[in-house]
Amino acid sequence: MNWFSAQISQEKLAAIAREIDERIRAREKEFGDVQAAERRAIGDLLDYRRAFVEDISYDRYLARKFVKMFPEPDAAAGEPPPRLPVRLYQKVVRRLLRQQLVFNQSILGFLEETAERLSQLEKKLEELKSSSPPPEKESPPERTSGGEET
């Protein structure tokens, strides 16, 4: 069974699959292992729980929204910023801070969970160390009676 299917004849499907293989091989010759390069670039970003905090902060997402919602006041005009957008801005910021708090708590929870697991493992290791008998000193091989060399 092919890794893909479509309502076309089996011969055509097989020909397409062959062509794909050939093209992938040709690219590998030219560019090397492109999948490995892609994986290196991505790093752990798609491992959602382990992604770096700064990678998934709201800053950038929101920065873009802010630009749309709150254009810079025209300083040259000397007019105070209108009240409604300012209130809206404050409301949005409060909401964002709450979201950021929730997010920080979830990360904190994850870190605490990991720390707890680590301390449990350390305890277990200590227990194992204390319960196992101390290693015996190497004794010289016993002499057997008789058979002494003359």
Next chain:
Amino acid sequence: MQVHQFLPVLDRGDAIGNHALALRNLLRRNGFASEIYVWRAGKGMKGECLPYGRHREVSSPENVAVLHFSIGSPLSGYVRSLPDKKVMIYHNITPEKYFVGISEHVYHVAKAGRKELASLAGCMDLCFCDSEFNRRDLTALGYENVHVVPLLMDFSLLDVPADGGIQNKYGDGWKNLIFVGRVAPNKKQEDVIRVFYYYKKYINSRSRLFVVGTPRQTPRYQVILENLVERLGLTDVVFAGSVTQAELVAYYKIAHAFVCMSEHEGFGVPLVEAMYYRVPIIAYDAGAVPEILGGAGVLVREKNHQAIAELLNLLLENEDFRSEVVRAQDARLGYFRNAAAFENRLLDEIRGGTGFRPVKEA
């Protein structure tokens, strides 16, 4: 004798909302008094629905309450408490596992929704699902009398004039790839971006990707996607966000291929929309996707992004391949456009399953 519907939120442009509106109109046409009761009305939808607290006035064992279930909400408890005959239309709940590390709120809502769904198992007189995939969900929870009837889609919405600005800006001979759907981790936009990365970097630099859909519920996932684009050094990825109907039509009209890597779909309205605009589809074999495609489009079973990019290239450059795929999609679309058959089935099941007959209002 009345048949009323309940859904948490009625939003414009939302597939479930459209389905509820279509069903309400169908019921009214057939002599039933019918309203939509909601927990919250979306923007501009207040005229189309009523707050669910007002339903008490008309509740009666003679009537039918139809609950649209797609997420946990107070409506589940309310409908359970009613003396009315009960019908569920199940649209699926995304498993909460997808939201770990993405949204604590959505994680808990999805989890609570699953619990609510399980608790309603013995309460329903009749159930409808949009797909066989969804039906399996319900029967696994012990639901009985479950019928599969596809979503009622209003295809006239797809005929609105396209946004000219988008068509002018992007209709320039470049290859435009598209995915439409909420920005959510189960939809796996990340995989669409990774396919596009190979296509753009190694195959065709004159190409774009349009990611159309709202990130409202999971903004953190949106940020991850934007970071992904940056790390891969990609250009020409357009996050269109939430769009109007005219903009949506424009994106479909400039698209050369629809790429869906979703791992959990209860139905997949955008797949049907892509068929409508004759955009060839490449989709990952998961959830209800193979069932909706019904053999049309190109279904991939492995997520080898590089190989999918090559497949996409062949689909775009090989006219014979492309036209055969589109022809199969056209045939499949005919099934979904046969609204009259679905409507009759829905009505027959409601009449048969609940023992009700409509009474023409004076």
